[in-house]
Amino acid sequence: MIKQLDQNVFTHAILEVNGSSGNLALQLAELKTKGFTIVKSGMCHKLADGLREKIDAIYKLQADEVGGEENLKAMNDANIARALAAYDDAFIDIAALPILSDIYMAVFGSNYTLMSQNGIINVPSTNHYQFTWHRDLNYQHYTSSRPLALSALVCIDPFNEITGGTYVLQGSHRDEAFPSKNYVLANQQVITAEIGDIIVFDSMLFHRTGANTSNMVRRGINHIVTQPFIKQQYNFPYMLGPREDITDPKVRTLLGYGFEPALDVKSWRKMKLEKVGINVD
Template sequence: MNNKYMYSSASNVLFDEKMKELGWIVFEDALEEDFVNEINMYLEQAYEIRRQIQLDNGIGEQTKGTLHHLVGRNDVSVDFLARGYCDAQIRHFLEGNYILNSLGAVINIKDNHPYVQNIHRDIRSFTGPFKVMIQMMVLLDDFTLENGATYFLSGSHLQDVKPGEEEFYTHAERAVANKGSLVLFDSNLWHAAGNNRTDRPRRALTMAFTRPFFKQQLDYPRLMGYDLAADLSPYMKQILGYNSRIPSDLYEYYQPVEKRMYQPGQG
């Protein structure tokens, strides 16, 4: 079953077919190798910062190799977001404007067993045909059977039943693809990271995009600073959540339409 396509060639019709039938699709060779290498260098420092916080807070064992909320001013992650990868497909899937719910990464190393290797889906509530969230995974190394290519149970996004381990691992397909490829998948799809049996890390960016009314995992506009909005493109203001903020007092609430924190078109 082929669900791999060159990044520039996937139409919305083709995208719809694969997302409805399988729940996931691979866009091969979407990122240039130099940019992938730049992201990997950035992850080294970003992981050190987050790892210390994980250890300080007593959650080091289950969070090995995981990096959350890679969003900040003048960050590589902002450069990545500004490129608008799969914007047309995400906008089509969510039927309009969308925002970033979370952006993180996984560094899968040999025989490490973080929580992402559990069979899971990335949204608690089963939403059926009403789609509120879509996931993106950016392959920063070649994904192979040996280094833990992600398992996807194709079609499992169509029912609200968690598969048992035997069913899952018997029928799940693997996201074997080249470094620089993108994977989009329905957030209702059951999946799990594989076990890396090699001596080299298997790295990936992981992110979720939602309809704008869905609460972000971290308040990115507040993190980045409200003053940054003036320097952002309309696209970046939208996906970072600057157009769907929540007023904190009546002075912020009672504003002309153009100054409101929650802008039109975010429903």
């Protein structure tokens, strides 16, 4: 949330202006310059209540399948519920929210896929791996003229100074290296948001989760969306199976159907031939 200041934009001696008015244009301009923008999804509290329960249940199931939460702690993976869309279609709907698709389409064109979708569970008075500064494209230290990936962090609980907002270093997606400690302390900003707000950011923006000093768990769902030349962290088509009931081509592309790596040359050619209507055995 940003404080509203004077609402007039008077100028003089300016001949050139970037961008047009309108929400999407504003979001794209903010993403480019600041590296983040905030979008309102209009999610109702009832839906958030349901998603909260589902995230916790998926996390428990995933912890149990690797021998319990202690093992997740040992690998710095506690309180993250991974690949939610593969467990419950409600998370496919969240990943495919039209308000997000509009941004992805404007940034990437029509081919973009879900690289990862994680439930971030910020438990009061516990440590979380995401408390440390990072980029969502881990270990990468270069800049690009267009975003390589966008992150969309959907707030399922209020994000504020007490529950833990999201800390960002504005503009840091344009720098190769992480800045000095002095720079971070002088320039870090915390984004606060309401249930249903979505913090969309360039995945190269340095950011971190804020500590939760409240007495309630604070959850968010982070998506990383890329063009399909960057491989998915989880193979959603494999986890979901063929799912012919998902017919919307935009949603299938988002989930990665049609972009699975070919097993060999023949299957790669077969796939290309099928697209031009030729079937070979």
